[in-house]
Amino acid sequence: MRVEFMRTIAKRQRKFAATWGFLAVPIGIAIAVTPFCASLSRAQTLNDQVSPELTPQFLFNQRAMTVIGQGLAAAPADTARLEFSLGLRLPPELNRDVESDPSPEEFLQPVISALTESGVSRNQIQIQAVQIENPRVQVTVTRPTRESLQALIERVNQSLRQSEALFLQSIGAEYGINNCQFLERQARRAALNDAQTRARNLAADLGVNQGEVLRVTEYPLAGSPASGACGSKIGVSTSPFGPASDNLPPYNPAAPTEVQLRSQVSITYTIEEES
DSSP states (O other), X not given: OHHHHHHHHHHHHHHHHHHHSSOOXXXXXXXXXXXXXXXXXXXXXXXXXXXXXXOHHHHHHOOEEEEEEEEEEEEEOSEEEEEEEEEESSOOOTTSOGGGSOOHHHHXXXXXXXXXXXXXXXGGEEEEXXXXXXXXXXXXXXXXXXXXXXXXXXXXXXXXXXXXXXXXXXXXXXXXXXXXXHHHHXXXXXXXXXXXXXXXXXXXXXXXXXXXXEEEEEOOOEEOTTBOSSSOOTTOOSSTTSOOOOSOOBOOTTSOSEEEEEEEEEEEEEEEOOO
16 A cells, blocks of 8 residues: 555656656755756766666665866967957048048058068958958967967067057957867866765765765866867857957967866765665
8 A cells, every 4th residue: 555655656756847847855855956958958967877767765765975076178279369459540530431441451451461471371361340440350370389479469569560550459369279079088087087086085074985976967168268169169258247249368478378178077976885
């Protein structure tokens, strides 16, 4: 009679979970409530295939601990993009004939000449200017170093010092690598090792035995602000209330020319009974 009653309760709870997206359990059991629609979650969750089904009876009897591990991996950049944002020394005349304005290429010729004379090919230079106001010039550099980028920036600065029309407003920089997969795995392995170390220390401090892996969750990879690929986005505003920008992150001459990746994982272990 009691067995049949428990089966009925479990069946109703599974039906409730399928309808509302979460599982009701007795008070006093701490669980994570995960949205029912998998597309709403950005985390990739890997469940141990040999783990028992997460029934109410299993959750009620299971003792577990969860740790979060973090890992960082870095690699020298294969490419760098420099962005020169320019401004006009004098505002354009309001009543001018716009059709008579020089083309962006002609207007930015001092900057383009400075770059090509430094060894940059023309197909590595991009001009972003619908009109002559606030133009931007982007240049791609292969195998960049801090010294080579500094020399390029100094050459552009010199060309603009002699210009009566343009001045340099700001410089942005972004670094990338040709193959992100190797760096992603390095960061993930570092995060897993960190989580395993934390689990051992936590079990020792609690005076319990660490058991098998119940659940692993990998969170989205995050790159450094100047990393152009491998998990980071270009132009993400530093303020959650500020508008997004398509400008590159500010150039930092002291920063290494490398791509950094951060990984974070959450691992849940069973707590074994002491033998």
